[in-house]
Every structure is written in structure tokens, then in C-alpha cells.
Amino acid sequence: MTYSDLIKRGSLKPLHLAMLLAFTHGALGSEAKPAVLDEISVTASSFGQPLDLKQKNQTASRLGLSIKETPASVTVVDRETMERRGIDNTQEALKSVPGITSSSAPGSPGSVFYRGFSSASVTQLFNGITVQYDAIAARAVDSWIYDRVEAIGGASSFLYGAGAVGGTINYITKLAHRDGNHTEFKAGYGRFDATQLAVGTNQVLDERNAVRLDVNRDTMNGWSDGTKREAWQAAGSWLVDLTPALRHTLALEYQSEQVDRPYWGTPILKPVGDRIRIDEGTRFKNYNSQDGIYEQTVRWARSILEFKATDRLNLRNTFYHYDALRDYRNVETYAFNATNTAVTRSNALLQRHDQTLNGNRLEFTLDSSLGGRSSTWAGGIDYSVNKQTRFPLSVSGPFGSVDPYNFSTENFFSLPGVTPGFNPDRTNRVKTLALFLENRTFLTKDLSLVTGLRHDSIDLEVTNHRTVSATNPAYFERRYTPLTGRLALAYDLTDNANAYVQYSTAADPPAGILTTASFTQVRNFDLTTGKQWEVGSKFSFADKRGNGTLAYYEITRRNIAVSDPANPGTTIPVGQQSSRGIELALGYQVTGNLQVAGNLSLVNAQYDEFNETVGGVAVSRAGNRPTNIPKRVANLWLTYSPLPAIELGADLRYVSSRYADTANTLSDDAYTLFGASASYKLDRTTRLVLRGKNLTDKIYAESFSGTNMAYLGQPRTIDISIQTSF
Incomplete structure (x- = not known):
């Protein structure tokens, strides 16, 4: 294994590198001509940053701000x-x-x-x-x-x-x-x-x-x-x-x-x-x-x-x-x-x-x-x-x-x-x-x-x-x-x-x-008009081996079309819908060969003022949750490299129950999906990947169209791929 490989895997720390260079210099003797070494880059992991706050984005602003500099999620x-x-x-x-x-x-x-x-x-x-x-x-x-x-x-x-x-x-x-x-x-x-x-x-x-x-x-x-x-x-x-x-x-x-x-x-x-x-x-x-x-x-x-x-x-x-x-x-x-x-x-x-x-x-x-x-x-x-x-x-x-x-x-x-x-x-x-x-x-x-x-x-x-x-x-x-x-x-x-x-x-x-x-x-x-208040934070921890974002928001949307109580066959723009919630995202380099990332969202969404026509009568749905909106969504990803050529991954996704109708009378059960992957490097630029999604073969709905039909998510899949570059 080369020094570069050790450094990339995180096994060779900066202190170890300094000691190695000092030893090399001593072995050459004080009169020896200093060796010129190739430039190397010391990194904690070969995985990259799962949540890089320094990364630029062009969607949240045209000002060229990084994720950390942008006052938004x-x-x-x-x-x-x-x-x-x-x-x-x-x-x-x-x-x-x-x-x-x-x-x-x-x-x-x-x-x-x-x-x-x-x-x-x-x-x-x-x-x-x-x-x-x-x-x-x-x-x-x-x-x-x-x-x-x-x-x-x-x-x-x-x-x-x-x-x-x-x-x-x-x-x-x-x-x-x-x-x-x-x-x-x-x-x-x-x-x-x-x-x-x-x-x-x-x-x-x-x-x-x-x-x-x-x-x-x-x-x-x-x-x-x-x-x-x-x-x-x-x-x-x-x-x-x-x-x-x-x-x-x-x-x-x-x-x-x-x-x-x-x-x-x-x-x-x-x-x-x-x-x-x-x-x-x-x-x-x-x-x-x-x-x-x-x-x-x-x-x-x-x-x-x-x-x-x-x-x-x-x-x-x-x-x-x-x-x-x-x-x-x-x-x-x-x-x-x-x-x-x-x-x-x-x-x-x-x-x-x-x-x-x-x-x-x-x-x-x-x-x-x-x-x-x-x-x-x-x-x-x-x-x-x-x-x-x-x-x-x-x-x-x-x-x-x-x-x-x-x-x-x-x-x-x-x-x-x-x-x-x-x-x-x-x-x-x-x-x-x-x-x-x-x-x-x-x-x-x-x-x-x-x-x-x-x-x-x-x-x-x-x-x-x-x-x-x-x-x-x-x-x-x-x-x-x-x-x-x-x-x-x-x-x-x-x-x-x-x-x-x-x-x-x-x-x-x-x-x-x-x-x-x-x-x-x-x-x-x-x-229709909407307004949002949001407070949050972007932060690093554990000597910058971990990054995170946290946000709390409140959104109100006004003047949405609702059924006219005086004439249920027509609509009037007087409705209102709101939501408030918390979002948390984290990425952490546990060791040089183990990385964890995940996020969590909690949202409370409701119709504040909303009528719909049922059997020719305008019925209020105020206080109800909009269809297809879960209260909780969570994701988790684990990446582990036991050997330089091998990378193992696991992921979990959780979605809480959702309503299929605005009356909030019909809902599904929460669901959890599991996935896993194994990657093997055939050489420096070629890798073979075996991946499985929805490994428990969970039957779940991506969305609902009324109370008669559900659009189901994909069943268990296994695939293998090879990717190379030159």
C-alpha cells in the first residue's frame, strides 16, 4: 500500500506524516541534499463530504453564495x-x-x-x-x-x-x-x-x-x-x-x-x-x-x-x-x-x-x-x-x-x-x-x-x-x-x-x-400569495468532521380557490393553507472509513379555510391536512470501506402516513424502505457495483388519486453495474 493510499483512507494522519518526513531527513544525514517530494493532499476520507457547507449553489441566490452563507434551507x-x-x-x-x-x-x-x-x-x-x-x-x-x-x-x-x-x-x-x-x-x-x-x-x-x-x-x-x-x-x-x-x-x-x-x-x-x-x-x-x-x-x-x-x-x-x-x-x-x-x-x-x-x-x-x-x-x-x-x-x-x-x-x-x-x-x-x-x-x-x-x-x-x-x-x-x-x-x-x-x-x-x-x-x-418566516443555523462540529443544518419555518398561502358556500358549483378565492415545521440535516465522518449522513423533517400542514363541494353542498375542511402530505420524513445513509477496494452502503427511508382525501377519512400506514450496495474497485478508475432497493419488498403508495386508487412504489429491485473512466 502506498503512502498516498494510506492518506486517502485516513490511516496516515498529519502527525504521522510529519514524523515520517523527519525520520527520512535524519536518515539522509544533515549534509544530504533535501529530497523533492511529489505534492500530496491529506484528506480524512475518500468518500467526499455528504453535506458540504462550502459548496456553491446557484438556485437559492444569484450572488454566488455557499450553502453556509445562504440564509435559507x-x-x-x-x-x-x-x-x-x-x-x-x-x-x-x-x-x-x-x-x-x-x-x-x-x-x-x-x-x-x-x-x-x-x-x-x-x-x-x-x-x-x-x-x-x-x-x-x-x-x-x-x-x-x-x-x-x-x-x-x-x-x-x-x-x-x-x-x-x-x-x-x-x-x-x-x-x-x-x-x-x-x-x-x-x-x-x-x-x-x-x-x-x-x-x-x-x-x-x-x-x-x-x-x-x-x-x-x-x-x-x-x-x-x-x-x-x-x-x-x-x-x-x-x-x-x-x-x-x-x-x-x-x-x-x-x-x-x-x-x-x-x-x-x-x-x-x-x-x-x-x-x-x-x-x-x-x-x-x-x-x-x-x-x-x-x-x-x-x-x-x-x-x-x-x-x-x-x-x-x-x-x-x-x-x-x-x-x-x-x-x-x-x-x-x-x-x-x-x-x-x-x-x-x-x-x-x-x-x-x-x-x-x-x-x-x-x-x-x-x-x-x-x-x-x-x-x-x-x-x-x-x-x-x-x-x-x-x-x-x-x-x-x-x-x-x-x-x-x-x-x-x-x-x-x-x-x-x-x-x-x-x-x-x-x-x-x-x-x-x-x-x-x-x-x-x-x-x-x-x-x-x-x-x-x-x-x-x-x-x-x-x-x-x-x-x-x-x-x-x-x-x-x-x-x-x-x-x-x-x-x-x-x-x-x-x-x-x-x-x-x-x-x-x-x-x-x-x-x-x-x-x-x-x-x-x-x-x-x-x-394566490404566500409568505414564510424561517430561522435556522448552519454549523460544523467534531473538528469539522461533521456538518449540519437546522431550520424552523412557518408558511401561509392565502386566496386559494374554495367552493362558494352560497353557490357550491362555483369557486371563490378566499381560502387559506398553512404549514410549519422543522428540518434537520447532518453529515458526519465517524472514522476515515466510516461515514453517516441523514435528514429529518417534521411538518404540520393544514387547511385554515377550505370548502369543497360534496353532493351539491359546500363542506368545510378547515383544520384538515392536505392530501399526500406526511407529517414525518427521515433518511439515513451509511457508507463503510473495510478495504481500499471495497465500499459498502446501506440506506433507510421512512415516510409517515398520509391522507388520500381532504376529508381526512382515509389514510395509509407509514412505511420504511431499506436499501444496500456493495462496490468493488477493479482498478483505480473502474468499479463494479451491486445494489438493492426496497429489500423487504414493501408494498407502499407513492401517492393517491382520490379514494379509489393508489399509485404504488417500485417493488424490490437488484441491479449490477460497471463504471469506468479514462
Whole structure:
């Protein structure tokens, strides 16, 4: 074993190294010429930091702050963490964020639940860009092309616009860089015939040019009967230094996914009491049409121009283009009869989404001073045009009943009332002009003031392509002008710990999503508003072998749409929803070869004022917890290296019970998932990994759609992969 190996494993401490060098010098004699040693790096572990407070993030602020410097709850799931934890896609990455749960059900594949909120109240970005259709556009994407995933908890519309009452998530793609040539390859195979082939390379062509290309292909036969999936992702970028002060990056992405006979959910056993019950015999059953389908094609293009005007002033301009085409052809709802002897199938939907987004963002950062104190500014202007046309054909059915365990289903177009072809419903055009500004000023050496402000001018135009009526006019438009912001103080208590307090606001659409909003959903409603108070701390301990973050927050969202008690068939914007909670995250290097990391979230979420229509009557749900929101979520990861070539891992995830309905009459049981991995280094750059997820084969629900169906999580899987780089 070499000295370098000993140092990397933590077996050779700095004191031991000093003694070794002194001994070597003495053995050479005082007259000997000093030896010139290669530069070495002394580290406590080869695992990396599970919670690196010095890591920069670009989602929680444009000021270039580290996690510790940012007065907010910030999580960065970097590339190394994704590899170590076996994170296969973007939604799995979110499990590393305190308190987040998610679901990839086909009808809402990007569903995220964060700090007691969901849907459009949690903004999901792609490289800092919102497509304003998060629950669909943020469908789980294979993680190979991504460099990291970042999240900020709570109200944060002041950063990227409407939405983000519960938080903001940002998926950041790998880009070309100048850190040298590097090529990596990965191949894997797992249960349900899951295969992965992936390659990525970064090449520095000359002193001015660098390119990067990442390609990934995944296939899977699926754990639900008849489901098959094939997905491709490719991300390419070209970095060129036009002058010493001016650089340009062209970044292109392509995603293609096809799912044959997608799984939409499993019926809940009757009678429905207070606990959800799943018949194990239906766990793998798929009640969709034989030729059901989900298809998606996504293209991104970004032109990023960066100019270092002076040592203190930097400019950045990003022109971006996005287009997506999605097709659905499925029977989507299944329910047991009263005796659980048959499953009734209903709600056939043939639908196409055609969406484009074009925009340009100009930003600046400026280092300056105010009253002799260091002050950093960031701001800019963003203009975008988002256009989406939907082509829905919906037939409610029902389409008969089948035996729960032994059945066959029809081809989709043989269903009564279903015909081929796409006819447009309406086109929504959303134009957004935003001005934003942030600042951090040091009031004293240890105390900083961080502020942010954003003003949006949002124009919604909707064109109806179908029959005109009083509730569906040929054309209507609305304008929204939200002003949101942040005010925060951060104080360094010691070199190893700080404390912060912040107040922030947010705004989101009354209909949830403006790119699909109808006349009845927006009418004369304004955006709903949210506010958050948060206090917290970022700290290191045990000689900086451990890091942690702690936060307490209170969030209130006002003016949500509720059923009008005087006219239950209509809604009025007078409702209110709130949440308060605690989040804790820790990472600790116990020894040189043992590392532990984990997080815990406790949240109390409720409707303060909320009515829904039941049987033509408005019923209050005040005091109830929103659906799909757990009170407690916890994660734990252990990593142990008994030998330099071997790394063992174990993980645990706990999610407490959730309600399936706003009446809070039906809930599931809490669930705990266990996973494990073993990695063996074949050589310095090649490793073989065996990984198991949900090892106890727990039957659990990712989410619920009413009281008839649960969308189940993946059963036990085992996979093996090999990854190398050169």
C-alpha cells in the first residue's frame, strides 16, 4: 500500500506524516541534499463530504453564495452523491432533500410534495428556467446527463417567478469545462430486464475550445404487467473563449421516452374504512388498454454568453428555447366493486400536449461597497413567451368490469366513443417580463443583510378552438403583476456556526398552471400569495468532521380557490393553507472509513379555510391536512470501506402516513424502505457495483388519486453495474 493510499483512507494522519518526513531527513544525514517530494493532499476520507457547507449553489441566490452563507434551507445533490446513492433519475435525487416526497404517476409524473405544499406551489426548474408546467414537464428523467440537483425550501418566487410557495427545485445539466479531458462509461442490468448504457466525455480541444457530450439509454420491461419503457437522453455543449473576457457556451439537450401500456395505479379494496388496503394479488396487475401509451420528446437549446466587464462586474446573457410534444392514450381509472370481485375501468383519455417556450435572460453581478462595507449585487431582466396547445379527447365510460386477477383488456380505439385524431381544445399563451434584484451587504464583519426583490408582468391569452359558450369564450386574457421578495439576516456566531432569520414571499396562479388554465379557473381571480418566516443555523462540529443544518419555518398561502358556500358549483378565492415545521440535516465522518449522513423533517400542514363541494353542498375542511402530505420524513445513509477496494452502503427511508382525501377519512400506514450496495474497485478508475432497493419488498403508495386508487412504489429491485473512466 502506498503512502498516498494510506492518506486517502485516513490511516496516515498529519502527525504521522510529519514524523515520517523527519525520520527520512535524519536518515539522509544533515549534509544530504533535501529530497523533492511529489505534492500530496491529506484528506480524512475518500468518500467526499455528504453535506458540504462550502459548496456553491446557484438556485437559492444569484450572488454566488455557499450553502453556509445562504440564509435559507438549501440542499445540493451533486454528481458524486448521485453515484454513491445509486440515484437513477431526478425524482430519486429529491429523496436526498429533507422532507420531500414525490410521485411519477403518468397523469402527474412530476408531482412533488414539499413543506406541506404540492402542484404549482413547488416550482421545478431546468437550469434555472421554468416551463410553467411543472407537474408534467418535470417527469422523472434519467440522471446521467445531470451534474446536480439543488433545492431551496419555502417561499422563493423572488428568484424565478410565479409559484414556489413550498420551495424551488433546479435540475442542472452537465456542461463543457476546461478541467481536462475525461471520458466515462457505465453499463448496468437489473430486475425486470432493466438495462442502462451511458457514455460521457469532456474534451479540451485547444486553448479556446472545449466540448462535452453525454448520451444515455435506458430500457425496462416494467414491474407492472405489460409495461415497457425505452428512454434516450443526450446533452451536448461547446465552450469557446471568444476573447480573454468573453466566453460563449452553446448547450443542446434531447430527451425521448416511450412507455407502452403505462401503469396508472392499483384499486383500493372495499369497503373503504379509515385505512387503505391493497390486495397483494393485484400488485403487479395493469388494467390499462393493451395498446396504452405515453410518449414524450423534449428539446432544449441554450446560448450562454458571459462577459467579465471588470474585475468586479460580470454580465451573463442566456437565450433559451424549449419544445415538448407529449402523447397519451390510456384508460386511467380503476375501482373495485362493493364485494372486491371485479374491477370497473373508466376514464379513457386521448391527449396531446404541444408546448414551446422562448426567452432571454440578461443578468449581472457586481462587487461593490456601501458605507465602507462589502456589498454584492445581482440582478437582471427576463422575458419569455410560453405557448401550449392541448388536444384532449375524454370519454368517461365506464367500460365494463374485469376479473381482478385473470383478465385481458381491449385495444384503445375499440372503446365506445373513442376515435383517432387530435382536435385542439385551446391555446394558452403566457408572456412574462420580469425584473429582479438581489443584494448582500455586510453590516459588520460577522453580520450580513441579504435582500431580494422581483416584479413580474404576466400576460395570459387563451384562444378557444371549440364551441363558444359563456364559460368558454372564444378568447380571453388576464394580466398579473406580482411583487415578491426576501429580507434576511445572517450572523456568524463562530468560525464553525452561524444563525439566520429570513422573511420571504411568493405568488402562484389560482388555477395552479397558467399554461393550461381555463376561463372558469381564472376569471377575475388574482394570483394566490404566500409568505414564510424561517430561522435556522448552519454549523460544523467534531473538528469539522461533521456538518449540519437546522431550520424552523412557518408558511401561509392565502386566496386559494374554495367552493362558494352560497353557490357550491362555483369557486371563490378566499381560502387559506398553512404549514410549519422543522428540518434537520447532518453529515458526519465517524472514522476515515466510516461515514453517516441523514435528514429529518417534521411538518404540520393544514387547511385554515377550505370548502369543497360534496353532493351539491359546500363542506368545510378547515383544520384538515392536505392530501399526500406526511407529517414525518427521515433518511439515513451509511457508507463503510473495510478495504481500499471495497465500499459498502446501506440506506433507510421512512415516510409517515398520509391522507388520500381532504376529508381526512382515509389514510395509509407509514412505511420504511431499506436499501444496500456493495462496490468493488477493479482498478483505480473502474468499479463494479451491486445494489438493492426496497429489500423487504414493501408494498407502499407513492401517492393517491382520490379514494379509489393508489399509485404504488417500485417493488424490490437488484441491479449490477460497471463504471469506468479514462
